[in-house]
Amino acid sequence: MKRLEEMPEQDVVASLRRAYPRGHAAILKAAGDVSGLGDIEVHAGRLRLVPRDGGPARDVPFDIADITPRGGTFDLLLDHDRQTVLTEAVHPGQGEEADPLRPWYHLVEGAVEPAAGAQVLGSRRTREVLDQVLGRPGLSVVHAPVRAAARAAERSRGSDPAVLRHLRQAVWELRRCDLDPALTAELAGLAELAHRLRGGARPVLALRRVPRATILAGLGRDDAESLRRVFTDPVVLARLNPAHAIDAAAVPGLARDDLLRLAGELREYEFLAVFLTDGKRPGATSLVPAGLDDTAQLVRSLSRSSAFLFTREQARRMDLAVPEYLPQTQSGRMAGFFPGLGSRAAHRDLGRTLLDAGLEEVSAVYAEAARALGLDRPEQLLPEPENLPASRMARQGFLGAAMLAHGLALDACLRAQAAREGVPLRFAAYTGESFGIITAAVAGGALSVADGARIARAFTPLLLQAAEGITDGGAFERDIASFLPEAVRGRPLVPEPHHVLGLAADPEHLGALLDDIEAVYPRADVEVHKTYSPRQVNVYVRAGVRESFDVFVRKFPSVRVEELKPPTTFLAHARRMRPAREALESFLDAHGIEFRRPRVPIVSNSGGGLLTTAAEVRAGVLAITDEVMASRETVQTLADLRPDLIVELGPGGRSLRLLADNDVDLPLLAWTGAPEEADLLLATARLVHEVVAELEKLYSTGDRLTERHHDLLRELFRLAGRAEFAERSLVRTVGRVITNEMLHPHRDGAPAFYRFLEVFQHTRQHLGEVDAGAGELVLHARMKKDMTGGAGAAPVYAELTVVDAAGAVTDRRTTDVPQPEALVFHFDRLAGVGFADLARQTRTLLDGQPLARQIYDHELGRLGIEDDSFLTVPGAAAPTPDQLAVAYVLYQYVLFHVLRLHRPAIFAHDFYVEGSDPMGWLVALAVADAVAVPDAVALYRSYLRGEGPGPDLDRVLTGLRRPGRPVISPDGVPLQSTKDLEAATRDVLTR
Numbered sequence: 001m002k003r004l005e006e007m008p009e010q011d012v013v014a015s016l017r018r019a020y021p022r023g024h025a026a027i028l029k030a031a032g033d034v035s036g037l038g039d040i041e042v043h044a045g046r047l048r049l050v051p052r053d054g055g056p057a058r059d060v061p062f063d064i065a066d067i068t069p070r071g072g073t074f075d076l077l078l079d080h081d082r083q084t085v086l087t088e089a090v091h092p093g094q095g096e097e098a099d100p101l102r103p104w105y106h107l108v109e110g111a112v113e114p115a116a117g118a119q120v121l122g123s124r125r126t127r128e129v130l131d132q133v134l135g136r137p138g139l140s141v142v143h144a145p146v147r148a149a150a151r152a153a154e155r156s157r158g159s160d161p162a163v164l165r166h167l168r169q170a171v172w173e174l175r176r177c178d179l180d181p182a183l184t185a186e187l188a189g190l191a192e193l194a195h196r197l198r199g200g201a202r203p204v205l206a207l208r209r210v211p212r213a214t215i216l217a218g219l220g221r222d223d224a225e226s227l228r229r230v231f232t233d234p235v236v237l238a239r240l241n242p243a244h245a246i247d248a249a250a251v252p253g254l255a256r257d258d259l260l261r262l263a264g265e266l267r268e269y270e271f272l273a274v275f276l277t278d279g280k281r282p283g284a285t286s287l288v289p290a291g292l293d294d295t296a297q298l299v300r301s302l303s304r305s306s307a308f309l310f311t312r313e314q315a316r317r318m319d320l321a322v323p324e325y326l327p328q329t330q331s332g333r334m335a336g337f338f339p340g341l342g343s344r345a346a347h348r349d350l351g352r353t354l355l356d357a358g359l360e361e362v363s364a365v366y367a368e369a370a371r372a373l374g375l376d377r378p379e380q381l382l383p384e385p386e387n388l389p390a391s392r393m394a395r396q397g398f399l400g401a402a403m404l405a406h407g408l409a410l411d412a413c414l415r416a417q418a419a420r421e422g423v424p425l426r427f428a429a430y431t432g433e434s435f436g437i438i439t440a441a442v443a444g445g446a447l448s449v450a451d452g453a454r455i456a457r458a459f460t461p462l463l464l465q466a467a468e469g470i471t472d473g474g475a476f477e478r479d480i481a482s483f484l485p486e487a488v489r490g491r492p493l494v495p496e497p498h499h500v501l502g503l504a505a506d507p508e509h510l511g512a513l514l515d516d517i518e519a520v521y522p523r524a525d526v527e528v529h530k531t532y533s534p535r536q537v538n539v540y541v542r543a544g545v546r547e548s549f550d551v552f553v554r555k556f557p558s559v560r561v562e563e564l565k566p567p568t569t570f571l572a573h574a575r576r577m578r579p580a581r582e583a584l585e586s587f588l589d590a591h592g593i594e595f596r597r598p599r600v601p602i603v604s605n606s607g608g609g610l611l612t613t614a615a616e617v618r619a620g621v622l623a624i625t626d627e628v629m630a631s632r633e634t635v636q637t638l639a640d641l642r643p644d645l646i647v648e649l650g651p652g653g654r655s656l657r658l659l660a661d662n663d664v665d666l667p668l669l670a671w672t673g674a675p676e677e678a679d680l681l682l683a684t685a686r687l688v689h690e691v692v693a694e695l696e697k698l699y700s701t702g703d704r705l706t707e708r709h710h711d712l713l714r715e716l717f718r719l720a721g722r723a724e725f726a727e728r729s730l731v732r733t734v735g736r737v738i739t740n741e742m743l744h745p746h747r748d749g750a751p752a753f754y755r756f757l758e759v760f761q762h763t764r765q766h767l768g769e770v771d772a773g774a775g776e777l778v779l780h781a782r783m784k785k786d787m788t789g790g791a792g793a794a795p796v797y798a799e800l801t802v803v804d805a806a807g808a809v810t811d812r813r814t815t816d817v818p819q820p821e822a823l824v825f826h827f828d829r830l831a832g833v834g835f836a837d838l839a840r841q842t843r844t845l846l847d848g849q850p851l852a853r854q855i856y857d858h859e860l861g862r863l864g865i866e867d868d869s870f871l872t873v874p875g876a877a878a879p880t881p882d883q884l885a886v887a888y889v890l891y892q893y894v895l896f897h898v899l900r901l902h903r904p905a906i907f908a909h910d911f912y913v914e915g916s917d918p919m920g921w922l923v924a925l926a927v928a929d930a931v932a933v934p935d936a937v938a939l940y941r942s943y944l945r946g947e948g949p950g951p952d953l954d955r956v957l958t959g960l961r962r963p964g965r966p967v968i969s970p971d972g973v974p975l976q977s978t979k980d981l982e983a984a985t986r987d988v989l990t991r
Helices: 009-019 024-031 124-134 137-156 161-177 181-198 212-216 221-232 234-240 248-253 256-265 292-301 304-309 312-317 341-347 360-372 392-420 436-443 449-468 475-481 507-520 543-553 575-590 614-626 631-640 654-661 675-700 707-720 724-742 751-765 835-848 850-863 881-902 918-927 933-945 951-958 978-990
Strands: 037-042 046-051 058-061 076-080 083-087 202-207 272-277 285-287 333-338 426-432 498-504 526-533 536-542 560-568 645-649 668-671 777-785 796-803 809-814 823-827 911-915
Touching: 124 137, 124 181, 137 161, 161 181, 221 248, 333 436, 333 654, 341 392, 360 392, 360 449, 392 436, 392 449, 392 475, 392 645, 392 675, 426 436, 426 631, 436 449, 436 614, 449 475, 449 575, 449 614, 498 507, 498 543, 507 536, 507 543, 507 835, 526 631, 526 654, 536 543, 543 560, 575 614, 631 654, 645 654, 654 668, 668 675, 675 707, 675 724, 675 751, 707 724, 707 751, 707 777, 724 751, 751 777, 823 918, 835 850, 835 881, 850 881, 850 933, 881 918, 881 933, 911 918, 918 933, 918 978, 933 951, 951 978
Parallel strands: 333 426, 333 645, 645 668, 823 911
Antiparallel strands: 037 046, 046 058, 076 083, 202 272, 272 285, 498 536, 498 560, 526 536, 777 796, 796 809
């Protein structure tokens, strides 16, 4: 919060309202007299009130749920050193500098331990290593590539492919000449880091304690100017000043000791570390600031929205504006996905319906593309038999340009229809599968339609001619061949066709297979060209080694192999096509093709992340020639943007299948321009907007629902019944509001707001009992059970109050009740899960859920265990009782708490925990906060060793706490008192 001394009371109230729209009333109520306050600190479970007169601060209980951001859910909610840290995925926004070190996710202190000696590419230490090479005459054989790598690293901080290429060349030369093994190893490490950045590794920010003495160690008098640059850099100052006021004008006159003292006071330099994770080897590489220059570089790279995370002081102040949740649910944010060349077959019989739709925006797209290709009329760009060129290469180029024009026309058609009908739809991002990124670049505003059409026509012929070594033919072929580098012109880069195979398995087995492929086969024989999903990669396999490859893959019985298309020489995304990339660059330059900063961000398909500058979009288009297509990362970036829906702009459905195979839980729709698609999409978007607007009105005012509100709900359920897309969009919108309300114990809205949500929930829960299509709604639903004392269990039934389309209200009774009478979480020894399977499941959980990793590491620390290497059992050795106890207890304990975070609605009502055997019983006690996790592990370890009752059992039972929720004993009896828990625990562990 801001300091309050100089603020009038009404301004304080207004500031609190802006910062905490859901919690300002509770804060004011807890604070009492605002006029006497100097500061308010918002923590996880308390407010700290600092008096203006300098008196002692006092703590007041406060529920952090009252400031829940973003539709009621956090990406992570962490209690960091008794302070709340709210974290969420961040991406560079429009206008921000794209940076390979920009963090995508946030962890907390101690989450990952960095590898010793790792450096930031482009940092001072990197420059020192490269300068060391350049300063030694005996290493002149590598001076040229090292000098080039240094220039590229300085320019791009490691993201330029030239960094990797030149470093690898230098390493190869040093090894060939057997020169300085230590220096060779250091350069190889930098090359590996550059490779991972280019290959899709994700930067991750972690807050980690780095002692000030370590950072300041070795700073000499020569560093005074470096310190001055740090403390006068306006970007750095913008990050530091919220916690530490620095007078930039006074810095030039400060002595060295004063600068060091100032550096010693700045907490930023204690906690910064950046890690890379690519899913296959998470945390294997880390980037650690080696000094003030490196730290300043990292501070510059971090987004302004996450600046509060940098220090304990900033986390303590929590100067963070948390938006109201209802505005966050406003509809209309779409992501557009353009198909790639794999969908060419679906574009053959498009017809001219779209061109003849009478939309000026669509006609303009076709007209501009046709003019750019030298065609007389827009309809000549339609992929009809009479329009197809005779030669193979020209025909391939024409089809590419036709696909691009059709995709852009679909985009223009959708936006035009939405605008004409007053439906609030807007694209938050575009992307494409391989070739589709060119269309996305045009749709996003980075290319003109004309330039996009020229690139689309040249792309496939250029790659085919480079692959097959074709230089002759007609004028079109000769023109394309002229852009190829002289060294490869006429020499086939792909002298033999390749099979295109999909390798599918669970991530662990897939990773092992890829490691073995890399060790056995050169890239000329087998090369990964697409990371399709966490469970599939696509590879090119040379026809001559296909038979041996099939034998090789049989060593991995869990891996499924699928032939995706006939053998081909068109090897886009293969490293050998680097000359084709150079040719495409020459083509762009020769035709004066200009890239602009996109007005809508483009999601990269060669490494994830957003392309927000002209240079980034240009590199993203060039990347489809020779860089691995990172579909998995592309989809993850789309999901992180949280659009309301993702639309595939073109026929074929391949992009929707890609999204589904990557487990995207968002509304998905194919848009091919058909009238029924337009009707469904626009009707759904309009209704979502109306529902959100009505909820906003009801939240502020409204004592009861009217027939108009019932009609809105009827329309919602009728439309949801038409298609899965509509149902997912509508239910997702209202569901986010309901989830938010479940997280808030205090009801601040008007009664009609909650009645609307209740009718929605009741009707959706009992859709099988009412005719929603005919307009029936469930106004009330009551669960009942007749207890008459007779033999047998009495059935549970529901009494429903139903209103029909005419407004008539009737009561119904149904025994088809899907809800359980009580919610019980059951724990046991996981008899069907062996230790190896448990270890694999645990690592999957920890890699995919940062919060799970944090809880796991915290409990390991309490157990005195440094890392999770205990999950690995060498060879055929059996796990020890210690390993079993820790692994099985922690897995279930962590899983329960992660479920609480991601499925809060499940825990909105009373629930029980239950254990049916010693393992399950101890986990249930830990989950219920009756015993600490280390005590549960100690007791189960003793039980596995057969030690019987001992001092551990007596000690733990003496310290038993009253559980935070009822625990059901193995005999089925709910227990609440510590006396009952003690007796049950003795019985379970000694029977």
